Amino acid sequence: MTMVSKDISKAAKILVQEDLVAIPTETVYGLAGNIYSEKAIKAIFEMKQRPFFNPLIVHIKSIEQLDELAKDIPKKARLLADKFWPGPLTMVLKKQEAVPDLVTAGKDSVAIRIPNHATALALLEALDFPLAAPSANPFGAISPTNALHVAEYFSEKLQMVLDGGDCQNGIESTIIGFENEEPILYRLGSISVEDIEEVIGKIQIKNKKENAPDAPGMLSRHYAPATTTFLESDVAQFIRGFPDEKIGLLLFKERIENATVFHQEILSKKGDLKEATSHLYAAMHRLDKMDLDMIVAERFPDFELGKSINDRLERATKK
Known part of the structure; x- marks a missing residue:
């Protein structure tokens, strides 16, 4: 132990x-x-x-x-x-x-x-x-x-x-x-x-390389939950195609109202990218323990730390 x-x-x-x-x-x-x-x-x-x-x-x-x-x-x-x-x-x-x-x-x-x-x-x-x-x-x-x-x-x-x-x-x-x-x-x-x-x-x-990477953390699949994970720009539209699945959402700042999902994780209610970054992996761990059919993550604004969050989510969703 x-x-x-x-x-x-x-x-x-x-x-x-x-x-x-x-x-x-x-x-x-x-x-x-x-x-x-x-x-x-x-x-x-x-x-x-x-x-x-x-x-x-x-x-x-x-x-x-x-x-x-x-x-x-x-x-x-x-x-x-x-x-x-x-x-x-x-x-x-x-x-x-x-x-x-x-x-x-x-x-x-x-x-x-x-x-x-x-x-x-x-x-x-x-x-x-x-x-x-x-x-x-x-x-x-x-x-x-x-x-x-x-x-x-x-x-x-x-x-x-x-x-x-x-x-x-x-x-x-x-x-x-x-x-x-x-x-x-x-x-x-x-x-x-x-x-x-x-x-x-x-x-x-130059942040991705499969064989003999120049630095740590360059492999394209990494930082991944065991649960199948998707990264989508329009999460609400995407989940409509899976009405019978047990779904967890990983979202930036707002819940999706009337979404028929099991759980929603909000990373920063005030829309702060630094706060969202600090909560990202902890939220992924929680979702991964819920015996979900899938996790659907929202694509973040593609600037400053939003780029880093998207990078981690892209690697988590790569098959």
Whole structure:
């Protein structure tokens, strides 16, 4: 049975022993292990059933630690780090030799960020090694945004979940890489493209790749409920075609009146995209437990964080 605890020293002890702990961050909970332990990194891939060609994100405690793991860091990467770290921005940079190939899927680059979460940072301060920490869920499933989600996923396999409450951002970090020093967006996430472009100017977008992805989170089917899920611009029209089905709705700000459905989840009654983002995965978890015939999600406004929400919903609905 997985222990759910707020004991940072206990979590640190388990990690020093080369075992895994699920940790809170501001985005989602991560399945964490020592990047220099082959045993721990292999255990992450095995527990998640994650393909070894998919690289892991490394979590560090300070910008000073960045140069231990990365080299030839572009000026624009430094600007982004100064602006958004600690925070939900991951950068893919040329790796130092010390970073194990198992962490980077054999690539010469490494994905790095500093989490903006007091518990995660306190844990990292207690350790003398960085943590690899992909989302703490079986590969392809809905990401966990509280300790209970993780415990339900890995109850027989994982020693401990370090409980840091609900994740405030609610979806994964934005991932930026650099090719010939020019920035490329590999994954939409908690920081909008617009916010990044305010700091470094225009960026290319290259956020889906099936084989040998350049960064984590690029596979086209991901973040998916077990329940069949549809993404529709006109939800009311779509559900009229299924009068006898047990349906759950995932909506932005308004209920659909007189809809013959089992349940409706509203992500932000005030129409706030940041609030909607923070509630997205928790709502998907609730709907997925209702034994529905289908989940029907509303397509969001396609700007700022709405793009990130649509990205997650598109991946959740891909067959």
